[in-house]
Amino acid sequence: MNAKFRDLLVTNFLAIVLGLGxxxxxxxxxxxxxxxxxxxxxxxVIRDKYTFADIFxxxxxxxxxxxxxxxxxxxxxxxxxxxxxxxxxxxxxxxGSLLLQGRMPGALALVVVFILTIIGGGIWGSFxxxxxxxxxxxxxxxxxxxxxxxxxxxxxxxxxxxMEAKHEYPQTDALDTTVxxxxxxxxxxxxxxxxxxxxxxxxxxxxxxxxxxxxxxxVVGYNSDAARMSGIxxxxxxxxxxxxxxxxxxxAGFTEVNGxxxxxxxxxxxxxxxxxxxxxxxxxANPIGIIFAAILFGALxxxxxxxxxMSGIPSSIIExxxxxxxxxxxxxxFVRSELETRRAKRSLYKAxxx
Amino acid sequence: xxxxxxxxxxxxxxxxxxxxxxxxxxxxxxGEVLALLGENGAGKSTIMKILYGLYKADSGEIIMxxxxxKINSPKDAMALGISMIQQHFSLVPAHTVTENIMLGNVHxxxxxxxxxxxxxxxxxxxxxxxxxxxLVKDLSVGVQQKVExxxxxxxxxxxxxxDEPTAVLTxxxxxxxxxxxxxxxxxxxxxxxxxxxxxxxxxxxxRIIVMRNGEVHGDLKCSDTNxxxxxxxxxxxxxxxxxxxxxxxxxxxxEIRLELDKISVVEDDQVPRLKDVSFSIHRxxxxxxxxxxxxxxQELCEVICGALRSTSGQVVLDGEDITDLTIHERIxxxxxxxxxxxxxxxxxxxxxxAENMMxxxxxxxxxxxxxxxxxxxxNSYTDTLIKEYEIKxxxxxxxxxxxSGGNQQKVIVAREVDNGSKLIIFDxxxxxxxxxxxxxxxxxxxxxxxxxxxxxxxxxxxxxIFTLSDRIAVLYKGMIQGIFKGSELTTEKIGLLMAGYNxxxxxxxxx
Numbered sequence: 053m054n055a056k057f058r059d060l061l062v063t064n065f066l067a068i069v070l071g072l073g074x075x076x077x078x079x080x081x082x083x084x085x086x087x088x089x090x091x092x093x094x095x096x097v098i099r100d101k102y103t104f105a106d107i108f109x110x111x112x113x114x115x116x117x118x119x120x121x122x123x124x125x126x127x128x129x130x131x132x133x134x135x136x137x138x139x140x141x142x143x144x145x146x147x148g149s150l151l152l153q154g155r156m157p158g159a160l161a162l163v164v165v166f167i168l169t170i171i172g173g174g175i176w177g178s179f180x181x182x183x184x185x186x187x188x189x190x191x192x193x194x195x196x197x198x199x200x201x202x203x204x205x206x207x208x209x210x211x212x213x214x215m216e217a218k219h220e221y222p223q224t225d226a227l228d229t230t231v232x233x234x235x236x237x238x239x240x241x242x243x244x245x246x247x248x249x250x251x252x253x254x255x256x257x258x259x260x261x262x263x264x265x266x267x268x269x270x271v272v273g274y275n276s277d278a279a280r281m282s283g284i285x286x287x288x289x290x291x292x293x294x295x296x297x298x299x300x301x302x303x304a305g306f307t308e309v310n311g312x313x314x315x316x317x318x319x320x321x322x323x324x325x326x327x328x329x330x331x332x333x334x335x336x337a338n339p340i341g342i343i344f345a346a347i348l349f350g351a352l353x354x355x356x357x358x359x360x361x362m363s364g365i366p367s368s369i370i371e372x373x374x375x376x377x378x379x380x381x382x383x384x385x386f387v388r389s390e391l392e393t394r395r396a397k398r399s400l401y402k403a404x405x406x
Numbered sequence: 407x408x409x410x411x412x413x414x415x416x417x418x419x420x421x422x423x424x425x426x427x428x429x430x431x432x433x434x435x436x437g438e439v440l441a442l443l444g445e446n447g448a449g450k451s452t453i454m455k456i457l458y459g460l461y462k463a464d465s466g467e468i469i470m471x472x473x474x475x476k477i478n479s480p481k482d483a484m485a486l487g488i489s490m491i492q493q494h495f496s497l498v499p500a501h502t503v504t505e506n507i508m509l510g511n512v513h514x515x516x517x518x519x520x521x522x523x524x525x526x527x528x529x530x531x532x533x534x535x536x537x538x539x540x541l542v543k544d545l546s547v548g549v550q551q552k553v554e555x556x557x558x559x560x561x562x563x564x565x566x567x568x569d570e571p572t573a574v575l576t577x578x579x580x581x582x583x584x585x586x587x588x589x590x591x592x593x594x595x596x597x598x599x600x601x602x603x604x605x606x607x608x609x610x611x612x613r614i615i616v617m618r619n620g621e622v623h624g625d626l627k628c629s630d631t632n633x634x635x636x637x638x639x640x641x642x643x644x645x646x647x648x649x650x651x652x653x654x655x656x657x658x659x660x661e662i663r664l665e666l667d668k669i670s671v672v673e674d675d676q677v678p679r680l681k682d683v684s685f686s687i688h689r690x691x692x693x694x695x696x697x698x699x700x701x702x703x704q705e706l707c708e709v710i711c712g713a714l715r716s717t718s719g720q721v722v723l724d725g726e727d728i729t730d731l732t733i734h735e736r737i738x739x740x741x742x743x744x745x746x747x748x749x750x751x752x753x754x755x756x757x758x759x760a761e762n763m764m765x766x767x768x769x770x771x772x773x774x775x776x777x778x779x780x781x782x783x784x785n786s787y788t789d790t791l792i793k794e795y796e797i798k799x800x801x802x803x804x805x806x807x808x809x810s811g812g813n814q815q816k817v818i819v820a821r822e823v824d825n826g827s828k829l830i831i832f833d834x835x836x837x838x839x840x841x842x843x844x845x846x847x848x849x850x851x852x853x854x855x856x857x858x859x860x861x862x863x864x865x866x867x868x869x870x871i872f873t874l875s876d877r878i879a880v881l882y883k884g885m886i887q888g889i890f891k892g893s894e895l896t897t898e899k900i901g902l903l904m905a906g907y908n909x910x911x912x913x914x915x916x917x
Binding site: 258261262263264267268270271274275277278279280281282283284285397 | 420711712713732733734735736737743745750751752753754755756757761764765766768769773774777778779
């Protein structure tokens with residue numbers, strides 16, 4: 053167990069270093085000095101309190117979207133529609149907040165909006181599970197396409213009922229400060245949504261590993277035949293799993309709208325779903341691992357933006373960096389299992405020789 | 407003494423966690439039938455896969471007619487005249503016999519007529535009744551095996567390796583296979599049989615290599631040994647066969663527990679998978695179903711456990727109609743099911759033993775404390791079962807995948823014996839297990855019978871059916887060929903019934 057944990061730390065660290073190393077080669081191709089660029093990247097994120105806190109601001113929606121993907125992934129289902137569920141959540145959060153603000157105390161409004169977001173996102177998501185259970189539709193395709201439907205609904209509403217009072221841009225009016233998620237560190241944007249994300253990640257872990265529902269979800273994911281033979285109704289689980297997954301993705305919409313944007317903009321944060329998928333895979337769909345992987349990606353996002361501003365390096369290099377890190381982390385799984393096999397073989401040789 | 411045809415010298419092979427073969431040496435002469443005898447996991451298949459080029463040995467050498475050879479792939483092996491027939495056939499069901507035999511052995515323009523004629527002649531030489539034009543999917547398992555053999559003969563194999571060839575055959579089909587083996591070796595060719603069936607070994611082999619724990623533990627002439635000695639060498643200890651429970655309770659007097667009434671499973675216009683199956687099982691009775699696999703056994707189990715809905719008929723448990731209940735409800739009624747395909751239907755291989763133990767109880771409150779799973783209780787429960795069933799595992803947290811087949815089966819049996827308070831269905835409970843594990847499972851079955859539980863036993867091993875069953879039904883193409891008391895049947899008679907011959911329509915169901 054100890055050797056295993058050591059392997060985990062060492063290989064993941066090496067994977068990140070190798071990922072950065074590979075992106076350094078890309079920088080060389082751009083005739084930029086990679087050492088200088090990385091210097092900016094690292095120094096910039098710890099430059100001041102505001103920037104450092106922004107890492108966690110960026111990580112917050114990524115934790116939710118990664119959890120959303122990971123949750124159905126545990127049941128061997130692919131939810132590719134996280135982006136759409138995120139938009140649905142954002143829509144409900146924005147319209148709910150606009151409707152309720154001023155009519156009730158801010159804190160109460162936030163709680164009500166949060167609950168509405170969960171229900172709305174859950175229902176939106178559970179549709180995917182429903183068509184899979186009922187008509188054996190491919191959840192991969194249905195969820196992927198559902199994102200476009202969500203996007204179209206958002207665009208439509210932003211040009212009609214939700215459009216700002218000035219009727220200029222496809223965006224809502226700004227929310228009242230009463231329904232903003234409060235920040236908890238002075239002089240930063242870091243709002244309590246981050247704490248919510250961590251709490252939710254831990255709850256998802258408990259749900260998956262400590263409750264019968266999570267147990268059944270994992271059984272269906274590992275071996276749906278054995279699940280069926282054991283009387284587990286996988287069709288119902290599909291609906292439940294996608295409800296929870298959709299609700300998790302929608303929470304990202306809530307924290308982004310009420311915590312960061314304070315309004316709803318057309319097509320904002322278009323990469324939440326894709327990055328969440330990457331993070332989930334990076335963390336091997338482990339809810340606790342997701343917290344750390346999301347913070348890593350948050351840091352790369354923040355640093356990359358600043359690096360782009362300061363050194364003239366296109367900030368898209370950050371996406372390449374994320375890609376490389378992901379590739380190497382996934383490779384590290386194989387390295388770890390190889391190390392494990394070798395260890396077993398070594399102890400066997402030893403046992404045989406004695 | 408002439409040089410052996412093939413000789414294996416000091417072959418050692420490690421897998422990541424086990425020594426599969428340790429300094430294995432033996433030889434085979436021309437015209438000889440060699441039996442490789444051993445329990446599962448003794449390393450029989452591994453050594454043969456090394457000879458056939460599927461695995462690479464870590465050390466040791468292979469010598470053919472006095473010359474050392476490197477065999478790196480089955481292609482090399484075939485070039486030397488070695489052919490292996492795997493336990494699971496590698497045939498394309500949608501293709502004809504000819505196409506299957508040609509596969510991989512033809513180049514350029516294919517002259518189908520010539521191939522068909524050659525194959526037809528080849529079949530005739532060994533009196534195989536195989537139509538070269540027939541589609542493989544229409545053939546019975548026994549004939550499919552002949553196609554596999556023809557494939558090897560077509561490649562001019564001189565050493566034929568057969569991995570458990572009789573496992574899927576009726577007694578009559580096995581007989582034909584043995585005849586072929588004699589003819590084939592009479593022409594100066596050699597055959598290696600991989601098997602764990604003692605009786606078969608005594609009948610067919612010239613020489614016997616006994617393997618245990620990856621090592622050779624005996625190299626004997628068939629004429630110099632007997633079944634007792636072989637089993638001792640195989641097990642490393644004497645086997646005490648399991649005894650039936652005290653006072654062979656003839657179950658007739660006991661009340662009926664499970665009753666099937668004219669169960670049929672028919673999909674659209676297809677051939678019925680089960681047709682008018684009726685029988686009843688009493689309390690404390692072991693009801694055996696014999697038959698060649700694929701004749702409706704799986705469907706029968708699934709109809710009883712609820713995974714498959716019958717298209718007509720009734721399933722009654724303790725006087726209550728359970729035909730429309732779900733699997734989950736039937737588990738709650740006390741039906742346990744040990745499925746034939748334990749990897750697919752019985753276990754979650756990636757989960758721990760403890761987690762596998764609660765597989766069927768996930769809806770109940772049994773393992774909950776304050777709404778959360780009570781791991782401690784589950785672990786200590788699993789621990790007692792590990793001790794009780796002598797499951798070789800590091801503990802309740804061990805992952806199912808890491809256990810040997812026999813121990814995995816014990817995990818399922820332990821769980822289902824606990825689940826099935828009224829009825830336990832055992833579908834092929836000992837397939838692929840070694841003698842020690844088989845014996846253990848048999849003892850458990852008898853013990854549960856003694857407690858008054860009803861047992862439905864499905865097995866393709868006739869000896870198992872005969873040893874355990876109070877009454878025996880024979881299933882052929884989804885139909886019951888007759889229900890008999892164990893003593894009323896002979897191997898020959900049951901063999902005919904299993905093959906679908908049912909001249910005298912006598913049925914001794916006492917209902």
